[in-house]
Amino acid sequence: MKKILRMLSVQLWAALSDLLVIGKTDKRKPVYIYTGVLVFIIAMSAVSYSYSYMLGTGLKMLGSLELLPAIMFTAACLATLITTIFKVKGTVFGFRDYDLIMSLPVSTASVIACRLLILYSFNFMFTFISMFPMMIVYGILANPGTGFYIMSLLLMLFAPLIPLVFASVIGTFIAYLASKFRHNNLLNIIFSISIIFLFVGMQFAFAGENEKLANFSRLITQQLYRLYPPARLYSKAVTDGDWICCLLFIALSIAAFVFYTYVVKLLFKKINTLLMTARARSDFKLGELKTASPIKALYIRELKRYFSSSIYVLNTAFGIVILTVMSVAGLFVDLDAIFGGEQNLNLLKDYLALCLVFFIMLSCTTMASISLEGKSLWIIKSLPVAPMTVFYSKIAVNLTICLPALLDVILLGIIFGLSAGRIVLLLLMAAAASLLIAMYGLLINLILPNFSWTSPVVVIKQSASTMVTVFSGLAFVVVYFLFASLMPSELLTNIGYLLFLTVADFILYILLKSYGIKKYNAL
Amino acid sequence: MLKITNFSKCYQKGVKAVDNLSLEVKSGDIFGFIGHNGAGKTTTLKAVAGILDFDEGDIEIDKISIKKDPVACKQRMAYIPDNPDLYEHLTGIAYLNFIGDIYQVSKAERTELIKEYAGAFELTSNLGDVIGSYSHGMKQKLAIISALIHKPKLLILDEPFVGLDPKAAYTLKTIMARVCSEGRAIFFSTHVLEVAQKLCNKIAIIKKGRLVANGSTAEVIGDSSLEEVFLELIEEKQS
Numbered sequence: 001m002k003k004i005l006r007m008l009s010v011q012l013w014a015a016l017s018d019l020l021v022i023g024k025t026d027k028r029k030p031v032y033i034y035t036g037v038l039v040f041i042i043a044m045s046a047v048s049y050s051y052s053y054m055l056g057t058g059l060k061m062l063g064s065l066e067l068l069p070a071i072m073f074t075a076a077c078l079a080t081l082i083t084t085i086f087k088v089k090g091t092v093f094g095f096r097d098y099d100l101i102m103s104l105p106v107s108t109a110s111v112i113a114c115r116l117l118i119l120y121s122f123n124f125m126f127t128f129i130s131m132f133p134m135m136i137v138y139g140i141l142a143n144p145g146t147g148f149y150i151m152s153l154l155l156m157l158f159a160p161l162i163p164l165v166f167a168s169v170i171g172t173f174i175a176y177l178a179s180k181f182r183h184n185n186l187l188n189i190i191f192s193i194s195i196i197f198l199f200v201g202m203q204f205a206f207a208g209e210n211e212k213l214a215n216f217s218r219l220i221t222q223q224l225y226r227l228y229p230p231a232r233l234y235s236k237a238v239t240d241g242d243w244i245c246c247l248l249f250i251a252l253s254i255a256a257f258v259f260y261t262y263v264v265k266l267l268f269k270k271i272n273t274l275l276m277t278a279r280a281r282s283d284f285k286l287g288e289l290k291t292a293s294p295i296k297a298l299y300i301r302e303l304k305r306y307f308s309s310s311i312y313v314l315n316t317a318f319g320i321v322i323l324t325v326m327s328v329a330g331l332f333v334d335l336d337a338i339f340g341g342e343q344n345l346n347l348l349k350d351y352l353a354l355c356l357v358f359f360i361m362l363s364c365t366t367m368a369s370i371s372l373e374g375k376s377l378w379i380i381k382s383l384p385v386a387p388m389t390v391f392y393s394k395i396a397v398n399l400t401i402c403l404p405a406l407l408d409v410i411l412l413g414i415i416f417g418l419s420a421g422r423i424v425l426l427l428l429m430a431a432a433a434s435l436l437i438a439m440y441g442l443l444i445n446l447i448l449p450n451f452s453w454t455s456p457v458v459v460i461k462q463s464a465s466t467m468v469t470v471f472s473g474l475a476f477v478v479v480y481f482l483f484a485s486l487m488p489s490e491l492l493t494n495i496g497y498l499l500f501l502t503v504a505d506f507i508l509y510i511l512l513k514s515y516g517i518k519k520y521n522a523l
Numbered sequence: 524m525l526k527i528t529n530f531s532k533c534y535q536k537g538v539k540a541v542d543n544l545s546l547e548v549k550s551g552d553i554f555g556f557i558g559h560n561g562a563g564k565t566t567t568l569k570a571v572a573g574i575l576d577f578d579e580g581d582i583e584i585d586k587i588s589i590k591k592d593p594v595a596c597k598q599r600m601a602y603i604p605d606n607p608d609l610y611e612h613l614t615g616i617a618y619l620n621f622i623g624d625i626y627q628v629s630k631a632e633r634t635e636l637i638k639e640y641a642g643a644f645e646l647t648s649n650l651g652d653v654i655g656s657y658s659h660g661m662k663q664k665l666a667i668i669s670a671l672i673h674k675p676k677l678l679i680l681d682e683p684f685v686g687l688d689p690k691a692a693y694t695l696k697t698i699m700a701r702v703c704s705e706g707r708a709i710f711f712s713t714h715v716l717e718v719a720q721k722l723c724n725k726i727a728i729i730k731k732g733r734l735v736a737n738g739s740t741a742e743v744i745g746d747s748s749l750e751e752v753f754l755e756l757i758e759e760k761q762s
Contacts, residue, residue, distance in 0.1 A: 281651060281652060282648045282649050282651075282652060283648060283651065284615075284616065284647060284648050284649065284650040284651030284652070285647075285648075286616075286634065286637060286638055286641070286647060286650070289616075289620055289623075289630055289633060289634050289637075290620065290630075291620075291623070291624060291629070291630050291633075292624045293624065293627075294624060294625045294627065296624070297620075297621050297624030297625055298625075300621075301610065301613070301621055304612060304613060304617075305610070305612055308612035309612075374608070375608035376608045376609060376610055378569075378572075378574055378602070378604050378608070379609070379610070381572075381573065381574040382572045382573060382574055382597060382601075382602040383597060383622075383625050383626075384594045384595070384596075384597035384598035384625065384626065385594065385597075385625060386594055521576050522576055
């Protein structure tokens with residue numbers, strides 16, 4: 001036990017040190033990171049609270065408020081399951097310091113337990129952020145006794161364990177299957193985007209209909225109790241104060257964890273060897289070679305890197321995927337019913353530009369593109385290419401990802417019956433916003449690079465550059481409201497905002513050409 | 524070919540990694556750059572390669588200042604670090620093609636040179652595999668091939684023999700000798716003093732950022748061996 005805890009403390013510290021910039025000399029970064037983390041926690045808690053309140057209100061109307069903890073518990077478990085599946089490869093299996101850890105005088109079971117606990121640590125934070133607000137909502141709506149709070153807090157500690165074990169099993173299976181395919185990242189990307197489609201589709205089905213959602217939730221909960229018995233144990237423990245169910249839930253969670261650890265022990269080395277041995281066919285024969293210009297070569301290199309990481313794609317194309325799904329779905333669903341009437345629909349129509357720019361601002365590939373050069377930075381720095389050429393190639397990839405936004409504008413034009421002039425205006429705004437976030441992300445990454453990462457997930461999801469770009473980039477969206485408050489009409493608001501985006505693009509370009517190059521040369 | 528004049532590089536807190544270094548590499552030279560760990564070899568090589576910014580002194584390749592026209596300088600040279608971290612997601616051939624595109628090597632020429640060098644290093648059959656599947660030695664070989672396919676006038680190599688099997692090391696030595704006989708130049712660092720003594724016509728020894736010896740191999744080592752001279756110079760400074 002002592003060895004597990006010691007290993008866990010070292011490895012958790014290593015995982016956190018990059019995120020929290022511990023041991024780095026740049027003193028500015030921690031402020032940005034901590035601010036970013038704090039904003040993230042507040043935003044997630046707000047979303048959880050709103051969702052819980054909406055659902056709780058509907059359930060209370062149906063006299064089924066006691067289902068709220070079970071539903072949110074299941075939602076948190078599902079989120080843990082889905083987000084953990086793709087973290088399994090890289091955390092439980094195929095982790096970078098595998099050789100070092102396995103050469104230590106520690107049992108394989110201890111190593112597995114330690115790796116699972118690392119996953120558990122990050123998942124617990126997420127579970128707490130999503131379930132604590134639910135606890136408050138239930139407290140407001142049901143006014144339960146102290147026992148509810150004690151049980152909820154106690155069981156929150158064990159809630160992530162079972163989904164974690166399931167995710168590890170599925171994640172291992174996917175990683176094993178994917179290792180058999182040449183383009184295994186494509187498999188990951190397709191699978192993950194399918195999940196997004198499903199999730200957004202469900203939102204469309206139940207948007208604005210609390211009662212419908214509550215009814216659906218009630219039905220699902222009955223099914224859930226049969227398929228996932230721990231949910232029933234949890235529900236009885238927190239709502240009825242049943243200590244036997246509480247102890248059973250805890251025992252089940254710990255048993256699943258221990259059982260998985262000892263089963264995987266038998267296959268751990270075999271699976272790791274398989275995953276960490278990249279497939280080499282060694283049968284290449286030199287044939288016809290294709291040539292390209294330096295800028296095209298850099299662009300293709302950048303594009304290949306982008307699609308080589310499923311996390312990179314999912315984290316940065318998220319906004320555009322959502323926008324595209326919603327635009328396509330808008331052609332087939334009854335928007336009046338979804339948005340609750342023509343008045344709301346007209347409001348959405350007036351703020352289409354805002355929505356468009358918002359989703360584009362969530363689609364930034366350049367915010368991690370400098371950091372992702374990592375230890376290979378020497379290659380582009382030693383090549384005869386000007387810094388701006390390197391920048392153009394990175395910006396080009398971001399613009400490629402944002403290209404579907406132009407199609408989405410056409411679709412939205414059809415859905416809302418927009419005039420040709422309005423569509424052109426939106427197209428120009430989409431182009432200007434895409435260019436803006438590409439250059440902005442690049443500039444931020446030049447100021448806040450991180451080359452000492454051990455996993456690309458750190459720079460893609462958790463770096464200072466990513467957090468600063470995402471949260472401060474939304475300020476460009478907020479500026480729209482300033483124009484909306486100053487301008488007398490929606491048309492003038494949009495024209496004014498387009499001018500703002502264009503001027504911002506110009507300023508960022510000048511900054512890249514001067515300050516950006518200086519920062520690049522100093523890397 | 525390469526002229527380093529009063530080059531100095533400071534890192535944080537004013538600590539000089541390299542102090543007032545001057546040397547010259549001419550066409551046809553195989554110039555060995557030797558020093559203990561942390562002496563400033565890699566810092567010097569990176570500055571020459573245009574990777575590291577510096578404030579004091581100047582570095583000229585073919586009489587072009589790396590500060591004033593870095594792209595023109597880089598067009599004339601190739602750099603290989605001691606531990607070449609390449610693009611793991613690309614195949615070997617994709618990486619070579621990428622380098623060929625950047626240096627605008629014609630299709631015919633790059634095909635011929637890839638065939639020649641990949642064959643010499645016995646790497647041809649692995650070029651279709653992703654670099655992530657390569658061993659350290661294979662990556663080193665690929666980096667060397669990528670440096671040669673655009674026929675640079677100046678090769679900057681940081682400990683090029685590390686990780687190479689004996690046959691590959693021999694192949695590299697042969698190629699180095701041939702490259703210099705064609706009028707090009709090589710500036711490389713190594714810890715393998717026997718190789719430096721046999722291969723190089725010029726040698727410089729760096730100790731704590733300062734040159735302690737610089738000249739033709741015969742002048743530097745005299746009647747002793749390079750190992751004896753090196754140890755003597757290092758001990759001299761220590762005492």
